[in-house]
Amino acid sequence: MFRKDTYCRAFQFCFGMGAYLLPWRKPECISGPGCLGKIPELLEKCGASHPMIVASRRQSATEAFQTMVSRLPDYCLFSDVPPNPRVSTVEAIAALYRAEGCDSFIAIGGGSPMDAAKAAAARLVRPNRTVEQMGGLLKVRRRIPPFVAVPTTAGTGSETTVAAVVTDDATHHKYALGDLCLIPRYAVLDPELTVSLPASITAQTGMDALTHAIEAYVGRWLPTAETNRLAEEAVVTIFRYLPEACRCGENLAAREQMLKASYQAGYAFTRASVGNIHAIAHTLGGLYDVPHGLANAVLLPVVLEDYGEAIAPQMARLAELTGVCTQGSQEEKARAFVEAIYDMNRRLGIPDGFDCIRSEDIPRMVNWAEAEANPAYPVPVIYDKRRFARIIQRVQRSV
Numbered sequence: 001m002f003r004k005d006t007y008c009r010a011f012q013f014c015f016g017m018g019a020y021l022l023p024w025r026k027p028e029c030i031s032g033p034g035c036l037g038k039i040p041e042l043l044e045k046c047g048a049s050h051p052m053i054v055a056s057r058r059q060s061a062t063e064a065f066q067t068m069v070s071r072l073p074d075y076c077l078f079s080d081v082p083p084n085p086r087v088s089t090v091e092a093i094a095a096l097y098r099a100e101g102c103d104s105f106i107a108i109g110g111g112s113p114m115d116a117a118k119a120a121a122a123r124l125v126r127p128n129r130t131v132e133q134m135g136g137l138l139k140v141r142r143r144i145p146p147f148v149a150v151p152t153t154a155g156t157g158s159e160t161t162v163a164a165v166v167t168d169d170a171t172h173h174k175y176a177l178g179d180l181c182l183i184p185r186y187a188v189l190d191p192e193l194t195v196s197l198p199a200s201i202t203a204q205t206g207m208d209a210l211t212h213a214i215e216a217y218v219g220r221w222l223p224t225a226e227t228n229r230l231a232e233e234a235v236v237t238i239f240r241y242l243p244e245a246c247r248c249g250e251n252l253a254a255r256e257q258m259l260k261a262s263y264q265a266g267y268a269f270t271r272a273s274v275g276n277i278h279a280i281a282h283t284l285g286g287l288y289d290v291p292h293g294l295a296n297a298v299l300l301p302v303v304l305e306d307y308g309e310a311i312a313p314q315m316a317r318l319a320e321l322t323g324v325c326t327q328g329s330q331e332e333k334a335r336a337f338v339e340a341i342y343d344m345n346r347r348l349g350i351p352d353g354f355d356c357i358r359s360e361d362i363p364r365m366v367n368w369a370e371a372e373a374n375p376a377y378p379v380p381v382i383y384d385k386r387r388f389a390r391i392i393q394r395v396q397r398s399v
């Protein structure tokens, strides 16, 4: 175990140092109510005239969407993206893009349409590599077509990240392609698109953003002063505005703040990485189609509690910044912050476990989670198989 931990830390240290040399960039961000209408101008700026729009079915039926597309001279629509998009969906998007001679992407939706479109873009510029072969870090390394990302949930942060998460059709293994070239060129943050989101989805996706911010904040080697600042701001904003966005979906100010927090958390984690929570959450999404945000929401306080002392300084700082607990010892503040997350879950109607987890699946989940997390994720505590199993068992509920 000692040697394995040492190997993981050495890998993370080297990657962390190397990451400082990479040409990180952010998408150009356009935000505010009604800014969806600016997309035709953005495409014109890139010299694109025949975009492929990848959108969820729900979104492509909205009035805002219809108004925006009515201003496009020409476009091709793919609106059949399921949650936890499969590789077959990615292939279908890439095939339609080629057949229609498209020259750019507009991805509108939650994480699924944005991730599926990013993976399709990678497939288009690397026609000789399968999606699976591009899984992992920096395996695309080619400029993708102009890409406009429009989040309709405040959670995934995919509009600013290097990642495209996909699921294998046959094995249900969920994995990510991660490359700087997959960072969209434009992020369009229009709060009007999120006002109709049901409270349950608002809650789950908001907790995904919170998980991004916190996992980026507690990691080793990769966090920078900027990612720490953005993560702190995102956590404070989410604590302040997520309950309100769930209580009153039409509150545009709360919706706008949540989109901003999701974007900040997205940048923080794309630079500073996620961790064990995401590694386990992906197994729940791949095997049982558990919505990604819900999986993270349930796991977040459980794993933070399990990390214990290893992250006490960061948890205490977040307790102070959010106003959850400003007095007492570091340990007391840290415990209060984790308890506040449990409490937030309860108030948002998020369960404390999953009844879909079958005991016979746990060894496979453990293997997938461990392979995803180690050595790549610079987590505060390196989990071995036993510890992954223990966390999964803690959130397993019998039917």
Ligand SMILES: [Fe+2]
Pocket (backbone or CB within 6 Å): 156, 208, 212, 278, 292, 296
């Ligand atoms: Fe996530």
